[in-house]
Amino acid sequence: MKYSNIDLSVGAFVLLGIAAIVWFAIRAGAGVLMGGSTYEVNARFTNITGLKAGSQVFIAGVPVGSVDKIDLDSHYAAVVRLHVKQEVHLPSDTIASIKTSGLIGDKFIALAPGADSQNLPPGGTITDTESAMDLESIISRFAFGNVSSSSSPAPQPSAPK
Amino acid sequence: MMLLLQAVGQNTLATIAGLGDFATFATRAIAATPATRQLGRRWIRAVHEQGVRCVPVVTIVGLFTGLVLGLQGYYVLTRFGSAGALGTFVSLTLTRELAPVLGALMIIGQAGSAIAAEIGIHRNSEQIDALTTMGIDPLGYLVTPRLLASLIVFPVLTVAFTLVGLAGGYLSGSALLGLDAGVYWSAVHSAVQYTDVRECLLKALIFGAIAIVICCHSGFTTHRRIGVSGSRAVSVSTTRGVVLASIATLAADYLITSFLV
Amino acid sequence: MTVAPLPPILKVTSLRKHFGEHVVLASVSLTLPRGSIISVLGRSGTGKSVFLKCLAGLLKPDAGEVRYEMGLLEGFGQRCSYLFQGNALFDSLTALENVALPLEQTTRLRPRDIAQAAGDALKSLGLDEFKDYFPAQLSGGMQKRLALARALVTRPELVLFDEPTAGLDPPARNTVFEMIVRYRQKFDFTALVVTHDISEALAASDRVALLEEGRIYFEGTPAEFAASDDCIVRSFNDNIVTLPTGLDK
Incomplete structure (x- = not known):
């Protein structure tokens, strides 16, 4: 299987994006108390x-x-x-x-x-x-x-x- | 008088027919999901088209939105001696309204127009008919992957917009105007609740699905543009797709906000 | 030449289609014997393309019946192919991807087999050097061949050709009909060709039909067509002889 630049960029986009959403949601849900x-x-x-x-x-x-x-x-x-x-x-x-x-x-x-x-x-x-x-x-x-x-x-x- | 009534009646019927047509279109696009082959590859293309290529415009607009919110918010809030609420103001405005709406409008401008034009040209050069004669469902091939892509792209870009916007608010409010960074960020943290994030993501999902299907539908019906054909019809379809998708986004925003808040 | 005993692959009965006030097809009936090449002739604007689109289900006829041997229109794509007048190639896919697409989307073949079959189809039409070209980079004749490769890659039983020679120079027109005949022998499909290239059609077809004023005005073998003394048929036969010489002067 060959991966193109598109696959690579989409993979990065989706992974980083989901990470950002999860981080944002947890951060907001737990307020300042993540620490x-x-x-x-x-x-x-x-x-x-x-x-x-x-x-x-x-x-x-x-x-x-x-x-x-x-x-x-x-x-x-x-x-x-x-x-x-x-x-x-x-x-x-x-x-x-x-x-x-x-x-x-x-x-x-x-x-x-x-x-x-x-x-x-x-x-x-x-x-x-x-x-x-x-x-x-x-x-x-x-x-x-x-x-x-x-x-x-x-x-x-x-x-x- | 009769003419007026007739005109109103005709327009009403046309609107209802249009909405029904659109609803059928959307339903068929969703229903085509299981039967579509190589959905993954088409989906990746669509995520690239809508998501990756829109990252620059979304981050730039997000940054400037945050910068402006920081400036304006700071000046207004200092009048009441409440500059400490800047983080609250910026974060809630972004999360609940501006990021989903402006993010969606940016994606419509960049990707929605491209989708409407591309599908319009497919229609014009009989590529859609060719798919039909090959036994390939054109909706499954052209619309379904894009619709599924929008469900991930819009939330992701909306959150990106929010985060960049918060950074923009920090830059103008704190770095430029001197509000204490800790005050800004702690207000951001305490202001944004889980429900706000949920509202933000829900809006992004709904805007994405509506906007992308409208743009696809507009391109798909290029042959039905009245009074124009050929490349003019494609340009009319593109404009129509972008305008309708933007209006629908704002209308949906109002409805969601009024039901949720 | 004659293919009488086999059951017809397609039978069209009293097909009617109008756009607003304008009746394009009044009542068209036509039977396609399996394995034959039938040309439907007619002047421009007599509804030849509309007829073909009704057969393929792209347009919905107002009345009449289109009955395929294998049933009604469902499954058109699996058993039949349609060659569009404008080729309708997928402009953002390469030649190879164009040919592979129908296999990818409608069969459960493995990617390697699909690439193999698509490559073979391109090779048989002399396009294997151009497999990574986009349609816009190919000449009109090559685009036509590419469209033909795409239409034949699924091994259809019936191929509908909409003006396959439109916009091609005379030698290329000959080649197109030659290809139709050759591939018919090789892949054993039935061909329905809509065209106004009378001389090529007469040479290549088993039967010809003349569409005039929304009806099949004449149907018969090419020899019968050429020998007919009906004035409308004659006007067609005469046209092909007189027009080129008229242009020569």
């Missing part, structure tokens, strides 16, 4: 407006995982399942907050590790959370002049670096 194995952590929020599956999880601006799934529990709280990199250990008093990159950018979860000596086990739940802050409520607070009485922290103004 290693992960474990699950849950976090309960009263409001997660704008967060979605695939949103990223940061500690000190470093991506450490992503949102896997969002559910509503029996108390009408949002339960967010996170995939966190295996090598990142979270103390059990870690605080999870929902933030926005920029004014209208993507929502993401910022984790602030606490000081507890005990770590969260895989599948454990973060209970200390700060929910999403929507733009309208901030503006209305400015408008009605009760900024100082706000108990919630303002959203982080710029993108994580």
Whole structure:
């Protein structure tokens, strides 16, 4: 059997092409977590407006995982399942907050590790959370002049670096 | 008034007849798959014609699309202080819309026109009749391999378009305008979900099948062009194939998007 | 010359075909005895090619029946061949690939046997040096021979020739008819030749038929044709004699 240049180029095209498709699909499916194995952590929020599956999880601006799934529990709280990199250990008093990159950018979860000596086990739940802050409520607070009485922290103004 | 009604009626009937004819054509091309001999060799030719030869145009257009998306996106997003969302913007626009649509339009322009013209000339010089008299199904010989090739070529080139476009967005957004590369790529990674990739590939598959069959059909029916014959008929067929395939791609894009999203 | 006892390979009954208002074939009936060479003569535009295309199934007749010995039209390609007026060679395939294509696509022969058979067919028509040429690189006569090789490579029982001499110079026309006769002897097929080359047709055919005004106006042996005193047949016979001399002056 003789192979021509056409056969060769078509072979390369098909193999490289399928490799690219598979790589692209896996990469997208697994998000940032292709680099290693992960474990699950849950976090309960009263409001997660704008967060979605695939949103990223940061500690000190470093991506450490992503949102896997969002559910509503029996108390009408949002339960967010996170995939966190295996090598990142979270103390059990870690605080999870929902933030926005920029004014209208993507929502993401910022984790602030606490000081507890005990770590969260895989599948454990973060209970200390700060929910999403929507733009309208901030503006209305400015408008009605009760900024100082706000108990919630303002959203982080710029993108994580 | 009667004339108007008649004209509308005639055009409607002609359109329906045309669609029916096209549907029959496509069905016969698919049905001819098992009976076609040496499908593999013809398929390789077709992949070469549609795929390999379109790599340059698809990558160039993909790169420039990404570059422009990066520039425009950066300027718009910085107004809202959200330049960090550039990766999201570029990657989702490319994956869900621009790569399947622009990729398909490029392939139609390069390969679809060539297919329509080639089959048109086959028709003109009685090569299609010759196949028929030899007992060879012209659809199986001319259309089926191309249709099967489109099912691999369009997804592959669409993904290539996306990847090159993402690189283009990086070049203009990060390398040129100074957005942090990590911010760009992490936004890309977190934005593109499995469902987006699925939508992208589904669109590519459907566009490919529709566009290539339309171009084949247009060339195949060159002898039915009204008022022209010979090389003019081939040129009309080629134009018609490219225009119809492009319109069908955009219409299908709208339908798929509205059903999926 | 006579082939009476064998059953006809093809029987056409009251074939009718019209395009819009224009009736091309009013009612054509013709019987082809197996193993014969029949020429259908007629002036240009009398529907000779339309007739042939109806026989091959390329056009759908409006009425009438085309019955092959082996049944109706299905399987035309396996048992019959069609030589197009414009040759209809596959212009992007080489001469060898052109001849090999019908075998590749319709038989289950091994590639080596196909190459062998195609090579033999080219050789028998004197084209083996040109097997890697594309049709456009060949002269008109060679293209015709290539088309003939492609038509004969499947060993058909019936070959339909549509104006096999069109566009060829007189010696080449003779050669075409010579080839038809020679290959008929070698491969034993039945030939239906549509032509307006009357002298060659009369010399080569077993029977001739004259198509005029959508009907078979005359059918008989070449001798009968030449001897006929019917005025339309005469006008044909006279034409072949007078036209070349008229041009000489």
